[in-house]
Every structure is written in C-alpha cells, then in structure tokens.
Amino acid sequence: VSQKIKEYDLKAVVDxxxxxxxxxxxxxxxxxxxxNKYLLPHSIxxxxxxSEAEKLSGIKINNQEDAIEASKNIKCNCLITxxxxxxxxxxxxxxxxxxxxxxxxxxxxxxxxGCNLSAAIAAYLANDNDLHTSILKALDYVxxxxxxxxxxTLIAKL
Numbered sequence: 284v285s286q287k288i289k290e291y292d293l294k295a296v297v298d299x300x301x302x303x304x305x306x307x308x309x310x311x312x313x314x315x316x317x318x319n320k321y322l323l324p325h326s327i328x329x330x331x332x333x334s335e336a337e338k339l340s341g342i343k344i345n346n347q348e349d350a351i352e353a354s355k356n357i358k359c360n361c362l363i364t365x366x367x368x369x370x371x372x373x374x375x376x377x378x379x380x381x382x383x384x385x386x387x388x389x390x391x392x393x394x395x396x397g398c399n400l401s402a403a404i405a406a407y408l409a410n411d412n413d414l415h416t417s418i419l420k421a422l423d424y425v426x427x428x429x430x431x432x433x434x435x436t437l438i439a440k441l
Contacts, residue, residue, distance in 0.1 A: 285321045285322050294408050296402075296405045297326045297328070297401070298401035299315075299318055315335075315339050326359045328359065328418070329361050330364060331361065332363070333350070333363065333364070333368055336353045336354070336357065339358070341356060344363075347368065347371050347373070351380050354375035360376045362374050372384070376414055381415075390429060400425045403425060404421040
C-alpha cells in the first residue's frame, strides 16, 4: 500500500483503527511499528484517537500538553481526536500544532465516527481544500452528525 501511495503521489488519510473508542485493542501489538515504518511516512495525515496516538508516539496522553507532545512524535501530519480529552482535538501539520475544542456531546452513538472523520477529510482534500481547512470542515461535519445522530447512519451534510 505504501509503495502505491508513493508511486501515485496520493493524499492518503490513514485512520489507524488500533483501539476502539471503548478502549479495546483491535490489532496486534506490532501494528504501530509497521504503520510508523511503512505507511505513515508516505501519508498526508493520520487520525488517531488518544489511545492510538499513545501507541504511535510512545507517549502517555493525560492532558492537552501531552497530546501536543505526542503529535510531534507521530511520523506524519496528524489529528489526534479529543473525545477522551474533553473535546480537545490536536492538529499537527508540518510541525505546527493547533487545537480545536468542541463541546462534548453526551451520547452512546459514536460508533464509526473516526471512519467518517477520515473519509470526510479525504473528500474535502479531493475537492481542493488545503489540509488544515479539510480537517476543520470534517470535524464540523462529524460533530453535526453526532449532534443530530441516533442509532444508524451519521446524519450531516458534507
């Protein structure tokens, strides 16, 4: 996969899907090493949640400062999603870190939001938005979907 991303100069957005929102491991221990070595160096962005960012960076994240430090250790631009960090999303693009705070929404209907987020970022990139704008628009899109959501499909306009 990484060879094709490089060969075709693709803007790959990688959702690492290593740890479920509920905290359960979804992969083998060596996946973080493989992602860091092979896939992330050729990708435009990765979108880990807090637990995944800890695995990719090797840094325990307890607060916003930890998330910022971890974002600097991940092998490509990253958006560390902040659902487990009081809604603080940490964005690191080309070594410049910004944060976007979103009010937490109390709901059990969060399954698939990470996948929707990375897909929305890719869609905005495909429509000639720059990376930072794509991230911000995608965060708003998913937030709207969570806000309006229920069981089933995410309901928001892209």
